[in-house]
Amino acid sequence: MGKMNRVTISVPHGTDLNFRKKAAIKFAFKRGWYGRAVQEAMQLWINIQSASEDGISEENKEYLWKSFQEHMKIESDDPEEILDCIAEFFTSEVKVAEKIEYEMNDNEVTVKKEGSLGPFVSQLVTKKGDCIIFNCPVKIIMDAALKDLTGKKYAVRSEVHTLFSPKAIKESNI
Incomplete structure (x- = not known):
């Protein structure tokens, strides 16, 4: 011990x-x-x-990736092909967003998405202080997939996090 x-x-x-x-x-x-x-x-x-900056543990990222992996049929270890496949899956199959683009610079990836949030909201919520953050599911999957399929760690970031505070929700009567 x-x-x-x-x-x-x-x-x-x-x-x-x-x-x-x-x-x-x-x-x-x-x-x-x-x-x-x-x-x-x-x-x-x-x-x-020790959780990553998006508040989701590596174990939860891996679990989320594994739950989607069987549906994506990724047969490459090329990072750009992996990201293209994931972006396509999340726009056409899961419909998390109408358009997903990414920018790759060495080991850094920035995800840009336009459109709806999608049906996986409950797995994507992070609470920080008195704010609630909806994380980008595409970013989470891309992060875990790149690590799993290439064996390398990439810094995958989302261009935007949707942030809600209790005060803003109360004022808007949501």
Whole structure:
């Protein structure tokens, strides 16, 4: 298991009590239950802080890519052919956007899309603070596909993120 550190922290009473209740249920008061719960919570925090800039973990990107991969029939490891195939799939089959273009410069890809958002909204929502971001599904799939099929990491970015804040939604009566 490796070297262990003893840590002393101060947290609000209510937070600690709620955490202990949940941890006690999960770990059934077995020896080391509280330490395991804190370790799990710390690892979860690290994973969240380590998520990519779009807020979606590499594991979730890979899962999303794998769920679409069988429908795309990509038989190339050429990055531009991969991106062309994905863009075509998302405009003609899934209809996430009316038009999808990308710009590739070395290992950086910028996705530009025009048109509708598509039916996969629930998988594409990221909450940052009190704002909700709808991520570009094409960007996410392109990112995971390039990594999987070429073995290289690309910096794939979307030209625009649709950002909603609770204040804006309340003011517009959505």
